[in-house]
Amino acid sequence: MASFAMAFPSKKEDESGLSSYYNNKTTIIQEARVFNDSPISPRKCRALITRIVYLLYVGETFGPQEATTLFFGTTKLFQHKDSALRQAVYLAIKELATTAEDVIMVTSSIMKDMQPNSEVIYRPNAIRALCRIIDPSMAQGVERFFKAAIVDRNPAIASAALVSAYHLFPHAKDVVKRWVNEAQEAVNAKSSSTFFGSSSGGGYLGFGGSSSQPNGPQAIASSSYIAQYHGLGLLYLIRQQDRMAVTKMIQQLGGGKSGAGTTLKNPMALCMLIRYAAKVMEEDPNVQRQMVELLEGWLRHKSDMVNFEAARVICEMKNATPAQLTKSIAALLVIAKACFEICCHSHTGCSCSHAPKQCGHMQCRSRKPHRRPQSQRGDIRHHHTSKGRTGNEASVDRLIKQITGFMTEISDEFKVIIVDAIRSLCLKFPTKHVSMLSFLSGVLRDEGGYDFKRAVVEAMFDMIKFIGECKEQALSHLCEFIEDCEFTKLSVRILHLLGVEGPKSPQPAKYIRFIYNRVVLENATVRAAAVTSLAKFGVNSPEASLKRSITVLLNRCLDDVDDEVRDRAAFFLKVFKEKPLADTYVKEESVFSLAALEAKLVAYVKDPSSAGQALDVSSVQKISRAQAAQEAARPSSLDTIGVPAPNKAVDAPVAPSAAEKQSAYLQQLSEVPEFGSYGPVINSSLTPAQLTENETEYQVTCVKHVFKEHIVFQYNVSNTLPDTVLEQVSVIMQPQSDDNALSEDFIIPLPALTAANSPGTIYVSFTRNSPDQFALGSFQCTLKFISKELDPATGEPEEEGYEDEYQLEEVELSAGGDYIIPSYSTFGAEWDRLRSAPSATETFALSAMESLKAACDSIIEVLNMEPLGGSEVPSSTSVHTLQLSGLVTGGGGKVLVRCRMTFSRGQGVTLELGVRAEKQEVCNLVLTAVGG
Structure with a gap:
C-alpha cells in the first residue's frame, strides 16, 4: 500500500512483553475510540488499523460483536482526505467483513469510490472491498460498475475487478458469466497501459507510492500486461465446463504454430495458457496434434519462463515422440548451456539470475529419460552427443568439473536439486562412478544444512546399492563424514548401513575404528546406534577373532552413562552366546510396517468385540529393515533411479496415511447399524477403484471391505451438476460368474444427493457362502437414481422426476x-x-508377453506380492526366476511364490509357478489368480 506498512514488533519488544500488550485484542478494542475523535488524527488511526490487521494476519479472531464495533468504527474515516488512511480503512473493512454483522450498510459509501470520476487511487481498493461486502443477490446491481472497471485502461483497476469477479463467480455464476466479453477485451489488450495518479499525489495503490509526490497527474507506464493474466484466469473459470470453448480459446490466444502472433504479452499468462493446453490434451487426446504445434512454437518464445513451461509439458506427455522430446530438450539445453557458461566463467560464481533456472533445467532433464522406453532414450542420448551438451557419457567429467566450480556459491535449495540430478546420472552412467563419487564426497565436506547433506548421503546410498564397484570407496567416504557429522539422524543412518554392508566387505575390521569412535565421542542416540552396528559385525562376520574383539568393545559399553546404550550392549552380549537369538534379532531382515501396524492397532482399539482378546499381529505386513529406514529417511520418497520427486504446491494437502484411511473407513462402517454383527474388518482396499471418468457428471469410486463372513462394497458417489438432485440412489451389482460364492444381502441407498452434499456413500453387502474359500470374480455395476431439476427460485427439487441409470466400470x-x-x-x-506345508505347481504359457521383464511386472501386479529377488531382469537373459512373498489376510498366513520363466521370441514366456503356503486354499487362490 502507498505509505502504509505494518509495524512488526522487534525482538526486544517480544522479550520485554511490550509487543503482547501493544497488540493485545482487548487493548485494541478499547483504543478504537480514536476513530470518534474530533478532529481525527490520521497517524493514530493508521497505527491502530495496522495493529488490527496484524492481529488478523497472525491468526487472532474477533467475535461478531467485536468485529462489528471495529468495522463501523473504521467506516467513520471514509470522509477523511488523507489518502494513506483511506487505503488502510479499505484494507481493514475487507478483512473484518467476513465476521462483522450488517456490513451491507456501507455499500453506498464504497460505491462512491467506484465511480469513474472518483480518485484513481481509491477505485481498486473499493472494488476489492465491495467484493467482500455485497450479498450474491446484489451482484446484478453492481454489474455495470464491474464491467466498466474490467475494461478500464488503468491496469490496477482492471486487475482488481478481474480478481474480484473471480471470487464472486462461485456465488453469482450467472451474473459473472455475462462479463465474458469484457474479460476477453482485457486479455486482448494490444499495448501497454498508461494510467494517471490522483491529483492529490496519492500514488499507485498496490505497487508503492507516497503521499509526498508532487501534485498533478503523474503518468506511470506499465508494460507488465498483468490484466491479461487475471483476465485469462477468469475466462477459463467461466468456460471450464465447455471443453470445445476452452480449446478454441487456447488456439485463438496461442498465435498459430510459431506462437509469434499471440495476443498474450504477459509471460505468466502464457504459462497459464500452456497449463490449460496440457489439461485439454490429457482430457481429449484428439486435440494433441494442434496443442503440440502450439507448444513447439512456445519453445522459441523470448521468455525463458515460457520456454521452460512448454518444454516441461512436452516432456510429461504420456505418448510424446522422440522428435518432440528432442525439440523440448534442445530448448532446455540452449538455456542450460548459457547458464553454465555464465556461472562458470564469471568471477561471481552462480550469483547470476540464471542460477535457479539452470537448476530447474537440470531437474527436468534428469527426470525425463528414465520414464521413456529404450528406443526413445537412444534418440535423446544421440541428441546429447554434440559439443557442449551434458547428456552423453563422454561429457560427464566436464560437467562435474563445471558444477564443482559454482557449488559453493548457490543456496542449499539448488544444491539439493543438483545432487539429485547427479545421482540420476550416476545410475545412468555407472562407469563414471569414480568422478561422481569424488564430487559427492567433496561437497559432503562443504558447509550446508541438513537437507543438502541428506541428499548427498542418499545419493551415496543408492550408488552403494546399485553400483557394486564403488561400495568400498563410498563406505570409506561415509566413515570419514561421520567423524565430523553434526546431524544425529544422518549419523544413525550411516551406522546402520555400515552394520549391514560392512560385514560383507573383504576387510570388515577397517570399519570398526570409525564405529567405536562414535561410542566414545557422540551423544546417546548415536552411541546406541553404534552399539547395534558393532553387534552386527560380531554376528555376521565369519572371523572368530573379530567376534572376540567386538565382545571386548561391547563389555566396555556396559559402563555407559545412558541406559539405552547399556541395555543394548548387554542384550547383544547375550545374543552372541545363543545362535537362535542372533538369527531372530540380528540376522532377521524383516520388521513390521509401521503404517500397517498402526492401522491394525487402530482397528483393534476401535473394535468392541476385541475386548478381552489378545492382539493378533500375524496378519500385519512386514517390510525389510532397509525399506523401513528408507521410509523414515525419505518422507517424500525418490525413485530408485534417483529422479527427484515432483514438486508439490506449498499449500497442497498432505495425503493421509494408511492408518488414517483405515481409521476413517472403520468410523464410517461403525455408524451403519446393519454392519454391527459383522465383526472386525479383515482388510480394506486403501486405494479406491475409479469407476467413472474424471470429467463425467457423476463420479463413483469403490472401496472393498472384507469381513470373516461378508464382503461390503462401499461406493462413494459425487454429483457434479449443481442444478440437479438425485434421489433413491443405489448401485445394482450383477456377478459375471455363476459360482454362487457370494449372496447379496442388501443395499443401503442414498435418499438424495446434490452437488452441495457430495460425495455420498452407498453400501452393498454380500455373504461369503464359504468363508474358508476366497471368492473371486467381477461384477457389472449400474448406478440407478431418480433425477430431478432444482427450481432456481426456491432451490427445491421439482415434484416429478425421471428414472435414469448410469453404467459404471x-x-x-x-x-x-x-x-x-x-x-x-x-x-x-x-x-x-x-517344505512340508501345502504346495502347488503349475505351468502357464504367457504367449502375449514380449519379454521376461513384462512377465515379471504383470505377475507382481496381479498377485500384489513383495518381490524379493528377480524383479530386475537382465536384457540378455532368456531364463529367469522371480521370488515373491505375501501375507493372506483373515488368518491365511504366509505365502511364497517362485516363478521360473523362459522366454522364446515369437512364443512368449513359459512360466512354472511354484507356491508354498500355510493353507491349501491359499495355494489354490494364487494359481487361480494367475491362470484365471
Missing part, C-alpha cells in the same frame, strides 16, 4: 489387494520352512 474381487498383501521375508529360509 466393472468391480473386481482379486487375489492381489483384496486377500493378499505384500510382506517381506527371507525367501530361502521361509521356503525351506514351508
Whole structure:
C-alpha cells in the first residue's frame, strides 16, 4: 500500500512483553475510540488499523460483536482526505467483513469510490472491498460498475475487478458469466497501459507510492500486461465446463504454430495458457496434434519462463515422440548451456539470475529419460552427443568439473536439486562412478544444512546399492563424514548401513575404528546406534577373532552413562552366546510396517468385540529393515533411479496415511447399524477403484471391505451438476460368474444427493457362502437414481422426476489387494520352512508377453506380492526366476511364490509357478489368480 506498512514488533519488544500488550485484542478494542475523535488524527488511526490487521494476519479472531464495533468504527474515516488512511480503512473493512454483522450498510459509501470520476487511487481498493461486502443477490446491481472497471485502461483497476469477479463467480455464476466479453477485451489488450495518479499525489495503490509526490497527474507506464493474466484466469473459470470453448480459446490466444502472433504479452499468462493446453490434451487426446504445434512454437518464445513451461509439458506427455522430446530438450539445453557458461566463467560464481533456472533445467532433464522406453532414450542420448551438451557419457567429467566450480556459491535449495540430478546420472552412467563419487564426497565436506547433506548421503546410498564397484570407496567416504557429522539422524543412518554392508566387505575390521569412535565421542542416540552396528559385525562376520574383539568393545559399553546404550550392549552380549537369538534379532531382515501396524492397532482399539482378546499381529505386513529406514529417511520418497520427486504446491494437502484411511473407513462402517454383527474388518482396499471418468457428471469410486463372513462394497458417489438432485440412489451389482460364492444381502441407498452434499456413500453387502474359500470374480455395476431439476427460485427439487441409470466400470474381487498383501521375508529360509506345508505347481504359457521383464511386472501386479529377488531382469537373459512373498489376510498366513520363466521370441514366456503356503486354499487362490 502507498505509505502504509505494518509495524512488526522487534525482538526486544517480544522479550520485554511490550509487543503482547501493544497488540493485545482487548487493548485494541478499547483504543478504537480514536476513530470518534474530533478532529481525527490520521497517524493514530493508521497505527491502530495496522495493529488490527496484524492481529488478523497472525491468526487472532474477533467475535461478531467485536468485529462489528471495529468495522463501523473504521467506516467513520471514509470522509477523511488523507489518502494513506483511506487505503488502510479499505484494507481493514475487507478483512473484518467476513465476521462483522450488517456490513451491507456501507455499500453506498464504497460505491462512491467506484465511480469513474472518483480518485484513481481509491477505485481498486473499493472494488476489492465491495467484493467482500455485497450479498450474491446484489451482484446484478453492481454489474455495470464491474464491467466498466474490467475494461478500464488503468491496469490496477482492471486487475482488481478481474480478481474480484473471480471470487464472486462461485456465488453469482450467472451474473459473472455475462462479463465474458469484457474479460476477453482485457486479455486482448494490444499495448501497454498508461494510467494517471490522483491529483492529490496519492500514488499507485498496490505497487508503492507516497503521499509526498508532487501534485498533478503523474503518468506511470506499465508494460507488465498483468490484466491479461487475471483476465485469462477468469475466462477459463467461466468456460471450464465447455471443453470445445476452452480449446478454441487456447488456439485463438496461442498465435498459430510459431506462437509469434499471440495476443498474450504477459509471460505468466502464457504459462497459464500452456497449463490449460496440457489439461485439454490429457482430457481429449484428439486435440494433441494442434496443442503440440502450439507448444513447439512456445519453445522459441523470448521468455525463458515460457520456454521452460512448454518444454516441461512436452516432456510429461504420456505418448510424446522422440522428435518432440528432442525439440523440448534442445530448448532446455540452449538455456542450460548459457547458464553454465555464465556461472562458470564469471568471477561471481552462480550469483547470476540464471542460477535457479539452470537448476530447474537440470531437474527436468534428469527426470525425463528414465520414464521413456529404450528406443526413445537412444534418440535423446544421440541428441546429447554434440559439443557442449551434458547428456552423453563422454561429457560427464566436464560437467562435474563445471558444477564443482559454482557449488559453493548457490543456496542449499539448488544444491539439493543438483545432487539429485547427479545421482540420476550416476545410475545412468555407472562407469563414471569414480568422478561422481569424488564430487559427492567433496561437497559432503562443504558447509550446508541438513537437507543438502541428506541428499548427498542418499545419493551415496543408492550408488552403494546399485553400483557394486564403488561400495568400498563410498563406505570409506561415509566413515570419514561421520567423524565430523553434526546431524544425529544422518549419523544413525550411516551406522546402520555400515552394520549391514560392512560385514560383507573383504576387510570388515577397517570399519570398526570409525564405529567405536562414535561410542566414545557422540551423544546417546548415536552411541546406541553404534552399539547395534558393532553387534552386527560380531554376528555376521565369519572371523572368530573379530567376534572376540567386538565382545571386548561391547563389555566396555556396559559402563555407559545412558541406559539405552547399556541395555543394548548387554542384550547383544547375550545374543552372541545363543545362535537362535542372533538369527531372530540380528540376522532377521524383516520388521513390521509401521503404517500397517498402526492401522491394525487402530482397528483393534476401535473394535468392541476385541475386548478381552489378545492382539493378533500375524496378519500385519512386514517390510525389510532397509525399506523401513528408507521410509523414515525419505518422507517424500525418490525413485530408485534417483529422479527427484515432483514438486508439490506449498499449500497442497498432505495425503493421509494408511492408518488414517483405515481409521476413517472403520468410523464410517461403525455408524451403519446393519454392519454391527459383522465383526472386525479383515482388510480394506486403501486405494479406491475409479469407476467413472474424471470429467463425467457423476463420479463413483469403490472401496472393498472384507469381513470373516461378508464382503461390503462401499461406493462413494459425487454429483457434479449443481442444478440437479438425485434421489433413491443405489448401485445394482450383477456377478459375471455363476459360482454362487457370494449372496447379496442388501443395499443401503442414498435418499438424495446434490452437488452441495457430495460425495455420498452407498453400501452393498454380500455373504461369503464359504468363508474358508476366497471368492473371486467381477461384477457389472449400474448406478440407478431418480433425477430431478432444482427450481432456481426456491432451490427445491421439482415434484416429478425421471428414472435414469448410469453404467459404471466393472468391480473386481482379486487375489492381489483384496486377500493378499505384500510382506517381506527371507525367501530361502521361509521356503525351506514351508517344505512340508501345502504346495502347488503349475505351468502357464504367457504367449502375449514380449519379454521376461513384462512377465515379471504383470505377475507382481496381479498377485500384489513383495518381490524379493528377480524383479530386475537382465536384457540378455532368456531364463529367469522371480521370488515373491505375501501375507493372506483373515488368518491365511504366509505365502511364497517362485516363478521360473523362459522366454522364446515369437512364443512368449513359459512360466512354472511354484507356491508354498500355510493353507491349501491359499495355494489354490494364487494359481487361480494367475491362470484365471
